[in-house]
Amino acid sequence: MNTKEIIIRKAEDSDIESVQTLLSTYFLDMDGVDIEHFTVAESSGRVLGCAAVVDHKCLELHSIAVHPNHRNRGIGSLLVEHIVSNAPDGWGYLYVRTTAPGFFEHVGFLKLQDREKIKLWDDCAKCDKFERCRQSAMRLCLKE
């Protein structure tokens, strides 16, 4: 399989089970995000990757995952490119909280200071594990 065979598209209700199964591989879940906020990567009718975008105080990329047998083949990058190209108007940056900063640096995100998380996310501001948190906050400028 090469990336030419990958279709990146908006998720549909019928993708819910595939997205849940894929995320569960990494002990992730949809985290209350509706399927309509997800983008999926499909090949031969199978969902091999997914990512969501949510907007609260900031625009955030959420729940990105690629099937373990198909990692490092460019699918994660295709998902991010599609999300950036289709980002809703009115937002200057796309943010992410991640334990995989190397991947996000590769696709153009820059690391922020940990204290920025408190300004950007109410759940970080309230979190009693903030000092021990392993997630890096990163952002990508959408206007370049």
Ligand SMILES: CC(C)(COP(=O)(O)OP(=O)(O)OC[C@H]1O[C@@H](n2cnc3c(N)ncnc32)[C@H](O)[C@@H]1OP(=O)(O)O)[C@@H](O)C(=O)NCCC(=O)NCCS
């Ligand atoms: C992170 C993830 C989505 C990346 O998807 P992918 O399809 O494997 O990524 P790509 O193939 O597009 O990788 C692009 C580049 O990033 C690098 N990369 C991928 N994952 C990386 C990671 N975890 N750390 C550092 N670099 C990484 C790749 O090596 C590649 O570099 P190269 O082109 O120089 O070889 C995927 O590895 C994954 O599902 N990880 C487990 C779930 C997870 O950690 N999600 C993030 C939670 S926020």
